[in-house]
Amino acid sequence: MKVNFNLRSASSEKETPINMVMRWTSQRLVCASKKSINPKYWNFDKQQAKKSLEGYSTFNTNLNNLETKIFKTFEEFISDNGREPNVQELREFLAAKVFQPIKPKIEKKTPTLLELILIKLDIEKRRLVSEGKGTSRTTTLYSYRRLHELLLEFQNKTKIGVNYQDISLDWYYEFKDFLNSKSYATNYQGKIIKDIKTILNLALEKGYSTNRVHKNSKFKKDQVKTFHTYLNEFEIEQLYQFDFSENKRLEKVRDLFVLACRTGLRISDFKRIKKDHIIISNIHVQKDGQNIEIEREFLRILTQKTKTEVDIPLHSNVEEILLKYDYKVPFISTQNFNTYVKEVCKEAGLTEVLIYTKTQGSETKRIERPKYGLCSSHTGRRSFATNHYMQGFPILSIMAITGHSKVKDFKNYIVLGANEHAKVLASHYYRLEEEKKAVKNHLKIAR
Incomplete structure (x- = not known):
């Protein structure tokens, strides 16, 4: 050629x-x-x-x-x-x-901040589907939809832009005023700001924006400690012993709530308990001055939210409830549970009036509410953590059971005032003194 x-x-x-x-x-x-x-x-x-x-x-x-x-x-x-x-x-x-046609370089259109929120929403949907979770009533998806709606409303109402280049500290303060005008609670406002920061971080990561104002310490999500309640050991027993035989609906909700109080599990987990989750393990105890090994039943379950496997020793209440339903825990939706559990606690006499403050918008209000009105599925989880903390159980051991990896997150489940924390320390000192006395007595006998 x-x-x-x-x-x-x-x-x-x-x-x-x-x-x-x-x-x-x-x-x-x-x-x-x-x-x-x-x-x-x-x-x-x-x-x-x-x-x-x-x-x-x-x-x-x-x-x-x-x-x-x-x-x-x-x-x-x-x-x-x-x-x-x-x-x-x-x-x-x-x-x-040889002569392959050179494809023209297609310039990728940079999505606006509002468009990026919808992209993030789609990413979260696909993540949930891949994890086998439903997408119809997920809080995460609702948060991004609501953020999209709020930014559009803010833009239309104030005529202030909501794209990357528009975000500044002045913009942050204007947006905070807008949220205050809607009388949103401080922590809800903080959640909205957190979502905005997530979107702006995504924009930085993808190269859609170079604006880093959201990294400024003043561009923060405000948060105040939310008032929560818990059931002490006496109240849990009072609830468990209450006769609901005339109302099977409330009886089932009561039993599920006690499961939560005695296992520390989330509602998404304690509703899934089956016989397959029960394991037998040996533990060492002292009896008549001797160390012996005995068998005990434990609940071993992979938590749905964090994918953490936890082992929980079976409380006698839990054993009785599981046997009562032949290890087939009654089904109830989370929404119905949170409605009915208030009715259950009211019937059982948990009517103590609790007083606390709540900040909405720029206004702080004094709230008086009966304990039963503050009870929800998560109250059971808080009760488990708080009661074991009060009993002097090691924090890291409680966290291993509740599935928490950070002490900061776990502390939100301890529902105690300053005086009650002091009582925990006083109890600890008392146990130490008793142990010292026991050691001294043992040494005297040995002599």
């Missing part, structure tokens, strides 16, 4: 295209090289650019490379097919291998 480079119009006074003429075994193919040159700079004998052409070396190198590619493509066809190509076959082969 031979390749020549010929000018389309050798007599032209301006640039003319360079054609490639390929000849092999009585066949001839002419193709455009997609290069052009003014004939006055063309060496017709050597079929390359003269030195008088600016950049002639690079120009000629490109022609040589093109010729090499043509030879390689020709040889490749022969190797693949065991014969030489005809004119049409070589034309198509060269088009695919």
Whole structure:
């Protein structure tokens, strides 16, 4: 095979295209090289650019490379097919291998902040589906939908922009005023600001924005300690012993609530308890002054939210409830449970009036509410953590059972005032003193 480079119009006074003429075994193919040159700079004998052409070396190198590619493509066809190509076959082969069309670079459109919220919403939906979770009533999805709605409302009401370049500390304060005007609770406002920061971090990560104002310490999510209640040991027992035999609906809710108080599990977990979750393990105890090993039943379950496997020793209340339902825990929706548990606690006499303050918008209110009105599925989890803390149980051991990995998060489940914390420490001191006395007595006897 031979390749020549010929000018389309050798007599032209301006640039003319360079054609490639390929000849092999009585066949001839002419193709455009997609290069052009003014004939006055063309060496017709050597079929390359003269030195008088600016950049002639690079120009000629490109022609040589093109010729090499043509030879390689020709040889490749022969190797693949065991014969030489005809004119049409070589034309198509060269088009695919050498003259591949250069696809125009498509500029990716940078999504606006509002569009990025919807993208994040879709990402979260796909994540939930991949984890086998429903998407119809998920708090995370609702949060991003609500954020999108709020930013649109803020923009329409204040005429202030809501794109990346618009975000500043002044914008933050304007948006906070807007949220206050809606009388949102401080912690709910903090959640909205946290979601905005998440979106702005995503924009930075994707290169959609270079605005880093949300990293400023003043661009913060405000948070106040939310008032929560818990059931002490006496109240849990009072609830468990209350006769609900005349109302099976409330009896089932009561039993589920006691399960929560005695296991520390979330509602998504204690509703799934089955016989398969019960394991038997040996523990060491002291009896009559001797260390002995006994068998005990434990509940081992993989928590749905954090995917953490936890082992929980079975409280006698839990054993009785599971046997009562033949290890088939009654089903109830979270919404109905949180409604009915208030009714259960009211019937059982948990009517103590609790007084606390709550900040909504810029106003702080004094609230008086009966204990039963503050009870929910999470009250059981808080009761478990708080009661064991009060009993001097090691925090890390409680966390291993509740599935918490951070002390900061766990502390939100301890529902105690300053005086009650002091009582825990006083109890600890008392136990230490008793242990010292026991050691002294043992030494006296030994002498």
